[in-house]
Amino acid sequence: MDPTSYDSYYCGAGAEAEPEERQTASVRERRRMCSINVAFVELRNYIPTFPYEKRLSKIDTLNLAIAYINMLDDVLRTPEDSGQYIQKCVHMARTGQYGAPSWSTSDLLARLNWIKWNRLGIEPIA
Secondary structure, three states, rough: OOOOHHHHHHHHHHHHHHHHHHHHHHHHHHHHHHHHHHHHHHHHOEEEEEOOOOOOOHHHHHHHHHHHHHHHHHHHHHHOOHHHHHHHHHHHOOOOOOOOOOOOOOOHHHHHOOOOHHHOOOOOOO
């Protein structure tokens, strides 16, 4: 048996194609990661951030987005005035009262101070 037929017999006919398949898989993975990174950049545009803040990590972005979405959901569901409801929840969280909403994390509460509430027609959160 000559050496070339030995390689093709034991290594399979696709042995030469393996680096190409790996390269193709790597390109797919890079595209997938790129699309995920673009999605995080877009998500960061919709959550409150500090003006001077460096880019949030992916986990911080997700945690903040979850808290912010929960806050907005609560605001939409409450029969109370939105501004008064947020004020009440912020007060409950800051004084450590039982029953403060789960979205009232210190991270989100700190960011609420940077929102221009007057432009939204709401009294600023204190």
